[in-house]
Amino acid sequence: MTATLIVLLATAALLVWGKIRSDIVALCSLLALVLTGVLTPSEALAGFSNAVVIMIAALFVVGGAISQTGLAGTVSNRLLKLAGNSSYKLFLLVMLVTAFIGTFLSNTGTVALLMPIVASMAVKSNTSASRLLMPMAYASSIGGMMTLIGTPPTLIMHDTLLGAGFEGLQFFTTLPVGLILLVFGVLLLWPLTKILDKKDKRDQVDGKTTVKSPEQLASDYRLIDNLYRIIVQKESPIIGENLSNIDITKRYSLIISEIHVRSLSPLSRSFRTVLPEAGTMLAESDVLYVVGEYENVLRFVEENKLAFVDNEVDEDIERPKFKGKFKFDEIGMAEVVILQNSRFHNRIVKDSQFRSNYNVNILSIQRKDHYIIQDVKDVKMQAGDMLLVQGTWEDIDRLSRLENEVVVIGQPQTEASKITLDHKAPYAAVVLTLMVLAMVFNWLPPVIAVLSAAVLMVLGGCFRTVRDAYRTINWESVVLFAGMMPLATAMEKTGTSAFVTNGIVDLVGSYGPGAVLAGIMMAASTLTMFISNTATAILFAPIALQAALSMNVSPYPFLIGVAVAASMCFASPFATPPNAMVMSAGKYNFMDYVKVGLPLQLFFLVVMILALPIIYPF
16 A cells, blocks of 8 residues: 555645656656556556557547547637637637537547647647647536536445445436536636637747748649640540650640549549549540640640639730649658759759659759759759659658658648548547447447547548548557556556545544545545546546435435546546647646646535535435
8 A cells, every 4th residue: 555655645746746758657657656666567557458548549530530620620710600709609609519518428429529720720829739628628527417428426425325225316406416517617727728818829939930831832833824724635645645655744844743634433533633643644634734834835735635623814914723622631842952962953953863763853042142043954953952843642642751951841740630621520429429429329339439430530531541540649648547557457456546535534533524524525626637537537437426326415415516526637648538639739847737637626616515515405
């Protein structure tokens, strides 16, 4: 017991100190319990196979798919219309929507569903994400208190009552409790989270980036001014010809940046984007994105019986005005800098082998303040030149990793993750809906429902690569939660939990059931700061039941009080899965939870100690 208490106190102290990452602290706690002989290696590592931990990781993938497909942005746009320009209305909307969904869905699933949407809303409304994500996590726990299925502690209390021969909790037995908590949560969280708003602004200032988006690059290099969309018509002689035979670059001094090819699959979009290669064969209805001087483009169109997609003529420049846009979901753009003493210095673009080695095209060159767009293939590159290259995001990333004589500005894979796969949004919405229904109606165990949804998102193409899906998982949160679970096992195994809780009951038992209820709830609330709410509920349920029976009073206020104390732990990031899930996205540290969550947690305790005997009389 002594070793367990020392590890518990040391773990808490390190988390409060905040100089070491929380997941590393959790792993150190795990190792200390093994090295001191409190736990076996199997017991210490059991957290990594826990269903909740697996579910948290899979929910990150589901949430990533919601963001990557643009579904989060679509939903957030509609919600933003309700909030208008008011940050408080947005906060209120997030709290109410989260609590409502959390009433019928697990708090973990609720946060996974809403986290990407709320983050998107924060960016679009210029509101601090830190000020919304933590309240969202708290609201999901509050919503869980309104029904029997919303949070594990209420189910544990239900089973405890049935096991003791009492009538179990009904579906909405705890609804009054949840409504009271929601009202006070809405009133208190907005002023309490003001400190997070200031913190978020400092992070934004420190985190400014000079990396340009693909849209900015296309604009800066003036591609739009020299870009034309051309469609291959039925009578065109180039149908069935491959690009190497046509030799557009040599004959017309043009560059085909990309081709939109009509898809033959009824399950995909009507067009798909491909990067032109020497062996690419042109077909009817293909749309070519051509870069070059208008006179050369016009000659190419007339000689090959093609047509401009954009027929409207710009009066200022007397040529078709480009109205389309690049599709950066598959084909990306990036800036590349030629280094000093590079082998590319003084080499002509067409001899650079960028195309043959890395499958990327050089579309334009920036030399000091001058942009070279015409006849790029014949330009000699110089050290310091900025090249605008185009290719698949994977090929640009490969260029960045393998070519040591150039520098690719930014991180291609990171930039690719910012481009949404909008055509996959309906599919993601269907998978998400099925996951929610499976959890609400118990068609599948929750962890299986979530894992199935995550796999379907990957197989359905909601991510560009499987590696992108893994990148969405916040491993710090996963390791933190898994690493802290052995502490609960150690406290139960060594009798530490029973020693602490029985001592509290013995201390206040002579002051009546109200005092005992207060003592049990405070002890449960304190313990939940260091172990999971589920573990706390399991430990305290029999103690609360026995305390009520020994005083010959109703066990309902005691057991519901334990459920409230276990579920309403806001002062710790690892007490509940929702708290852990928003930790990284909101850029919170342990003390942020203490500053915001502890006052709310203490207030809720006082309110519930007074309200529970009224709602559920002794």
